[in-house]
Amino acid sequence: MSWIIDHLWLIPAVPFAASLAILSLPNGRHRGAAALAIAGQIAALVLSFFAFLPTLQVSGFRAVQNFTWFTFGDHALRLGWLLDPLAAVMLTMITLVGLCIFIFSTGYMAGDRNFVRFFAYLSFFSGAMLGLVISNSLLLLFICWELVGLASYLLIGFWIERQSAAAAAKKAFITTRIGDMGFFLGLLWLYGRSGTLLFYDGGNGCLESAGLAMLGASAMAIALLIFCGAVGKSGQFPLHVWLPDAMEGPTPVSALIHAATMVAAGVFLVARVYPIFSLGAIDGVTSSLTVVVWIGVTTALMAALIAIAQADIKRILAYSTVSQLGLMMVSLGVGGVAAGMMHLLAHGFFKALLFLGAGSVIHGCHHEQDIRKMGGLRRLMPVTFSTYAIGMMALSGVPLFFSGGWTKEEILHVTARWPSSSLPYYFLLAGVVLTALYMTRQIIYVFFAHRRAASEHAHESPRVMTMPLIVLASCAILFSIVLTPAWPWLHGYLIDEPVHFEFARLIQPGLFLSLVLVGAGVALGIWMYRKAGTQDQQRPADTDPLEFAQPQLFRFLQNKMWIDELYGRTVIAFSWMSARLSDWMDRHFWDGLVRGVGAIGRLFGTFTASVDERGINPGVDETTVGTRGLGRLMSAAHSGQIQTYLGVIAIGALALLLFYAWLA
Amino acid sequence: MSSVAFVLIAVLTLAAALAAATLQKLMHATLSFALTFVGVAALFFLLGAEFVGLALIFVYIGAVAVLVVFTILLTRRDVGKDRGANWGGAFLAVAMFGGLTWAILKTQSVAIAAPHIRALTVRRIGEALMTSYVWPLQCVGLLLTAALIGALVLVMEEKQ
């Protein structure tokens, strides 16, 4: 299977080709579009699997294939493909989750008019994301990064006729662009310093010792600029505002792009260029990593808090995603690259599961997304409920059986040992409690309690939607096999360490602590929301218990801590003002200049016109008259008789013949 | 013997050609035209180019002449009288013949007798066609296909 290493580009190329093929289909060909997209995805999955195999055989496997894109002067701009454990696991996760979501979408989007377009975009996204994962060049990664952003934009605004969807798409695009600006500057700076953008290039890449040595003191600034991109893409504070709004897109999109894969790209990026971040680390701490930690902590806690007060099922999950991404960032920041990546992978499975479950719920409730209008779906949608519960427990970090529990454990473990400060550790512990709390709240609202308006006529989703749920739920559980501390295979695989089985490591004090914390969160949730949705003492039925108890706090959280409004008043207002100013300048100042230049031009034009009129025209006229006369004379020769022409040709040939004969 | 045959055939060919150029009855002129090419093919035979001669008969008698008679048949309503003799054309033709003859007689390098040559077999022609001339052959094939389609399109009845 080594040929796949030489043809790694095939993996992203297949979904791209599928996307192009789907775009060329006429609008009504739903079956064809779905078949093409799923076939492309299956092909990519198989290829990814084949690419995964060789990485198992050699420890520290890294296959690099570079090529020259173009040359300018002495410089050659080189791009390349890279296959290492990090890329391999990402490939497998993306294609597997993607396949589930593609299949789910055929059910979820079944009645949509723009079904074909949807699958073209999905395939396009898949190709771009796979390309991003296997890039061996920061530039190629950036290109795919932007393509992924484009796919995200197109899919958020998929229901383009909705005002809110269009606005959310625009918001997502612009917000992430702010981060990408930093990323691009970092990229340029890196190129300026090291002269290459290839990660690995036989010792000359920018992540290898020679390249890193050239960075010197600017490494921190470069790292932070690149981190800007990650902040934008992964919805970290302060650029997290776009991600909850992105839930305007179809639910499978939210599951695939805004939960499982694309938003994880920021984390992946940091993990990929980790050598730049950790350059010159003392005891595993650098200033850039410290920034990463604190951003991550802020995001994790803040998003978890906001999630408590949201009513939209998808929005809760979106804030949960933001929070989990923050968790991953913390893990990376404190030096636990493997832990962060493991959480990324596990999160990819269970968050996709949760979103698809939410999609199933929404589908069952006739596109109602407000959890306060649902309830009692447990009996109506048993498959969705059970899989959703698995996802919820994985997200909350219930230990032992759920993949999320092990990875969260790992992260807490790494964070506890961070030498700079122990504050992040406690914040994360609080985050654990909060996560359990808001997930419990959501489950109670949606699946327990009694039925409300939207769930009166709910129904279980079709086979094609529940099957991916079951697959993903199985993944969320089975994935934990390679995560347990007793046999931390994935950990060893990612950071290239030998793995051996040791049952004793399964029993740790941290495990009991998190069990207690999760238990506390769940218990708190059950206690707080036991009577949610029903009238209780003075509280009306449609009021949240928390809102009743702490209206101020609840409003603060419900309005997302007024961050959007803050941006509205500051950044956006400032842009608005400057735009107005530019407009005024344009109208009154620059226009005047342009008009003045125009007037000069017109004056000159008048002059030339008169010259034309007086001097040139008569001359041309005369010439025309002469030409016409000549033409009339010549046209007499054109008798229209073909034989005359033939005769003339014969005369000419004869003359030529005689001339040559005479010469000879 | 061969020179006697040559003179006979040349005279026949030229007489047929002249008939084709001057006969008033279109059908007779067409048949004279066919006869001319039989004569030319016979000249080819005498010159040792059997294959080309046969191909000439095949193409001109079997195809072109039949096409011509068909065309005459299809445009039959138009068999009007020619407008008298065209002395200009005749003069030009005679002048051309005179000029060519003068040039041929003047050129000393063409006053040679036939050398003895190896018989030209079809196999040699075939080998040449399939080796050195394979691209021209393909081009001619393409040209013939194009001509076939073009001719069909030209004569196809326009759909009202």
Added chain:
Amino acid sequence: MINQSIDGFLHPDVSNSVDQIFVNAKQWLLGLLSWLTNAPGWVIQVASSLINIFALLFVFLTLFALMSVLERKILGRIQNRYGPNRVGPFGLLQPVADGIKMLIKEDIIPARSDKLMHFLAPILIAAAAILALGVIPYGRNMTPFTIDGGILFFFAVGSTTELAVFMAGWGSNNKFSMLGAMRAIAQMISYELPLIITVLPVVMVVGSLTPDRMVAAQAGYTFGLVPRWFVFTPWGATAFILFFVSGLVESNRTPFDVPEGESEIVAGHMTEYSGFKYATFFMAEYIGMFAITGLAATLFLGGWRSPVQMLEFIPSYIWFFAKLSALLFVYIWLRGTLPRTRIDQIMNFAWKFMLPMSFTCVIAAAVWHYAGRGLRGWLWSFVVIAIVYTALSMLLDTQRKFAPRTYRFAE
């Protein structure tokens, strides 16, 4: 060529001398002439050609006479009657009587006809038919005129027939004649393509345009049993059938005799001919038939070669004429069996079926050659032909088109 049949009835030398008896006779005659007159070489050459020509004319005019009476007799048997049996023994002198009748009949020329063309047409058509006979090998060393491009000569001369038919039609200045001529030319042109293209595989496989080489290429026996005739290969069998059908059309024989369909257009281009000119047309038709069947035998049936190794002592020309007679019998048999087709059916058949199948034969022959000319090639070329045949029959919807005719009656 050594005759290998030792255990035959005749000694090989005797057998050989019988086989070459005509060749030796001609050599002896020429030697005699040379000795008598001491004439220069070219005179001998002309004399040799003349001997060939007279021999050809004698044999084939006799055969024509024989054929005309035999055809009538066989047709009679097919129709459950006797046929001519009054003139001479078994009616064998019937053609002589017919000939005399034709000769002494009044020769009528239409007043407003194109006299020259009316006169020239039968001559040209007979000349073309007889010329075509010249290149066929009738026996070992018995090819009247060995031309390098013999096959090409055959078809070049054959294509002249179309012009002659046209001359007859035009020169008669008769609507029926013209219509008949047009029909004849249309179907002849249409079928000339498959006729020539089915010869191509043989030319390709043999690598020569000379009929003698083609006969030589079919020498030998597979397993000492089955002769290596091309008709025993899939492409050869297909090409032979296609060639045979095209030959039927080229000689305007039933079931493709619409140009002279008497119920519609009297006698086609021969309507205005009578007497000896009519007989000439008649003769030309038969001689054209001999030429086509002779070529078919040469190309596909091994020419003058014996079908069984044991019977090689029988002179080669006897084998050739046996094959010729067998094919001619099929011609007659078809005439007695099949009804006449319509002109549009003939045309559709030519362009939609015959032509693609002919091209398939060329491809199949190439496949046969490149797969080693053995059993493997045999199977592969069979597969090619079977695929194309099946596809064509599905495409052309033969089930519907060639179904029994349905009739509608006027009310």
Added chain:
Amino acid sequence: MLQVVLIVSAALFSTGLLAALSRRHAIFILIGIEMMLGAANLNFIAFWRFSPQSQPPTGIMIAIFSIAIAAAEAAVGLALVIAVYRHYRTTNVDHLNQLKG
């Protein structure tokens, strides 16, 4: 000897020219051109015959190709004549003077 052949060819060419120039029927102009082409072919063959032997036989090859091209030309030319006749109801080139200047 070559001269004789060339003179015959020149005569044929001139006759073709005569037909092309003096005939009024469009078909016969074509026929005249065909005769001129035939004369040219005769020249090619003659030059091949009378020159030192070359492998491949170039003169023969050119003649073969020119015959093929002439056939194509005749087919298209006659189709044009038929199309013209259908449109103008005449094949007399004297009446086909739409391009008169």
